[in-house]
Amino acid sequence: MTVKRMDNMGIVVENVDAAIDFFSELGLELEGRAPIEGKWAEGVTGLPGMRVEIAMMRTPDGHSRIEISRFLSPAVAADHRDAPVNALGYLRVMFTVDDIDDTLARLGKHGARVVGEVVEYQNVYRLCYIRGPEGILIGLAQEIGKS
Incomplete structure (x- = not known):
């Protein structure tokens, strides 16, 4: 058996609106928001x-999603927001962008x-x-040539 696709990556936050604004600026589109x-x-x-309150953000190509969650109950069990890039567990998601400098200026x-x-x-x-x-860690990649 093989995987058909990756549906989404989940990120737990305290401020859903700030995360939506951040990922919208990156170019993702809000697909929906709902209590679960x-x-x-x-x-x-x-x-x-x-x-939990969730917001689903979709990449422009329609193939990938980020699920932003804010837990109302139970209380958040751990906080990994300041974990360094060599911490164990899920760490980051990488996005390919057209212009890394422009993206950094906008996300700044x-x-x-x-x-x-x-x-x-x-x-x-x-x-x-x-x-x-909230310390959300993402990677940015700009393709500049072919190997």
């Missing part, structure tokens, strides 16, 4: 009494900061990691 709760949600997450208005520096990889990509609202 009930037996089915508790069953799939294993969290009794789970209540939403508090994004480059983690290290923008680097060039073998005349093929310009790359960097950035931290956005």
Whole structure:
């Protein structure tokens, strides 16, 4: 059996509006926003009494999504927002952009900061990691040539 596709990547935040603004500036589109709760949600997450607000953001090509969640209950169990890039667990998602400098300027208005520096990889990509609202870590890649 093989995977058909990756549907979405989940990010837990305290401020859904700030995360929507950040990912909208990056070029994702808000697909929908809704409260989620009930037996089915508790069953799939294993969290009794789970209540969460979600916003689904779609990439311009329509193939990938970011699910932004704010847990109302139970309380958030851990905070990994300041974890360094070598921390265990899910870390970041990488986006390909047309112009990394323009993207950084626009996301900077939403508090994004480059983690290290923008680097060039073998005349093929310009790359960097950035931290956005609440320490959300994403990667940016700009294709500059073919290998």
